[in-house]
Amino acid sequence: MTVWRAIIVSLALGCALALPIGSAFAQERSTRTLFEVLFGSGDDNQQAQPPAQPTAPVTSQPRPQAQPAPRTQPQPAPAAAEPEVEKSQNARRVAVFGDSLAVDLARALERLYAENPEVVVDEQAVGSSGFVRNDFYDWNAAIEDEVIADSFDVAVVAIGINDRQALNGADALSDPWRTAYRARLDAFLADLGAAGKQVIWLELPPMQQPSYGAAMAQISSIHKAAVGAASGVWVETYDRYLGEDGTYSADGPDLNGNIVEMRKGDGIHFSAAGADKLAFYIDRALGGTTGGRVSMSGSTSEVADLLAGTDAAQMIRPPYQGLEQMRLLEMASFVQDLSGAAERASDLIFAGAATAGTRSFDIEDMLEAPVGRVDAFGLGKGGVENPGGR
Structure with a gap:
């Protein structure tokens, strides 16, 4: 018995020394007896399983589809700017003077002559200006400076929509006002005439507001008288921007004959199409100042006369045909040279010749x-x- 006790005590001491090394194992099986430690138990061949963790019921989830990376859309190449036509050194310099109406006109002339190397357009417009408020902008002083600088060859003038104001204490459109206003116009035109500059003056168009339109018509009549006295060229617009009933109309035929918006919403200024039509009239006037029939834009209104050079060419023919068509077109046209004598339809018949109605x-x-x-x-x-x- 003594021997067995010694063996058991030795084994117990060895196990006691081994317990600190396997502390994790001792914590896991803290309820096992010493006998189970020495000789094992029936479930030792089973591997210890970690305690089961409660899990949520598994449901079938659709597998997310991989989203394709967004494709980079090819960006269109920026449109190449149209090359500007190089203007000739001897190009005709057309300066546009006036108020905000002149701004619309200058833009249209720039479009019209963009590809013409022989014409350069110079905008000299000042919004809200006129011949009344020279404290705001003095057109008479400005034109003197431009003439001295020799900055232009032709003066195109579109002005007057801001001039229904008192002048030198006189009410607008009163007799003293007209006298003072005309004096400023004459001085302006005299500077241009002394420098030998050609003058093309735009008639004020009809206005949407009746009383304002009536005032503009009176101011335009003063312009016409002054331009005529200075041998300038007068470009009519009033009748050409009226409606079919003879009143103001925002719409009208463009250069292609399509009915489009001619005027802006304020009832005063021109739309792009309306300004392009103005530029067409100015272009014809510019062509006329050279003494020729071809406009500066290169188009012409000449009509071939198939009977020219024959005896029949001297015969009286219906209007708007043959040799005399151009003269009739001028008489009915939108450009008037106020320095010339009025032409009449009877001029088509040779002076002194008997007519069918008199012989x-x-x-x-x-x-x-x-x-x-x-x-x-x-x-x-x-x-x-x-x-x-x-």
């Missing part, structure tokens, strides 16, 4: 065909020499 008529003239008439059948008055027998 006597013989009924036999209808019966006896003259030589060359279709019903003369080779004979007719005066006979026909035909030595060949044909």
Whole structure:
């Protein structure tokens, strides 16, 4: 018995020494007896399993689809700016003077002559300006400076919409006002005339507000008288921007004949299409100042006369045909040279020549065909020499 006790005590001491090393194992099986430690138990061959953790019921979730990376859309290449036409060193310099109406006109002229190397447009417009408020902007002083600088060849003037104001203490459009206003116009035009500059003056168009439009018409009439006295060119616009009923209309035919918006919403200024139409009229006036029929934009209104150079060319013909069409077109056109004498339709008939309405008529003239008439059948008055027998 003594031997067995010694063996048991030795084993117990060895186990006691080994317990600190396997502390984790001792914590895990703290309820095991010493006998179980020495000789094992029946479940030692089973691997220890970690305590089961409660889990939520598994549900079938759709697998997220991988989203394709956004494709980079090819950006269109910026449109290449149209190359500007290089202007000639001797290009005609057209300066546009005036108020905000002149701004619209200058933009349109720039578009019209963009590809014409022989014309340069210089905008000299000042919004809210006029000939009344020279304390705001003095056009008479400004034109003197431009003439001295020789900055232009042709002066295109569109001005007046701000001039319904008192001048030198006189009410607008009163007699003293008209006298003072005309004096400023004359001084302006005199500076241009002394420098030999060509002047093209734009008539004020109809306005939407009736009383304002009536005032603009009176101011425009003063302009016309002054321009005529200075031998300038007057470009009519009033009738050409009226509606079919003869009143103000915001719409009208453009250069292609389409009915489009001609005026801006304020009832005063021009839309782009309306300004382009103005530029067309100015272009014809610019062509006329050279003494030719071809406009500065390169177009022409000449009509070929198939009878030119023949005896028939001297005969009286219906209006708007042949040789005299251009003169009639000028008389009915939108450009008036106020320095010239008025032309009349009767000028188409040669001076001193008898007309069908003034000479006597013989009924036999209808019966006896003259030589060359279709019903003369080779004979007719005066006979026909035909030595060949044909």
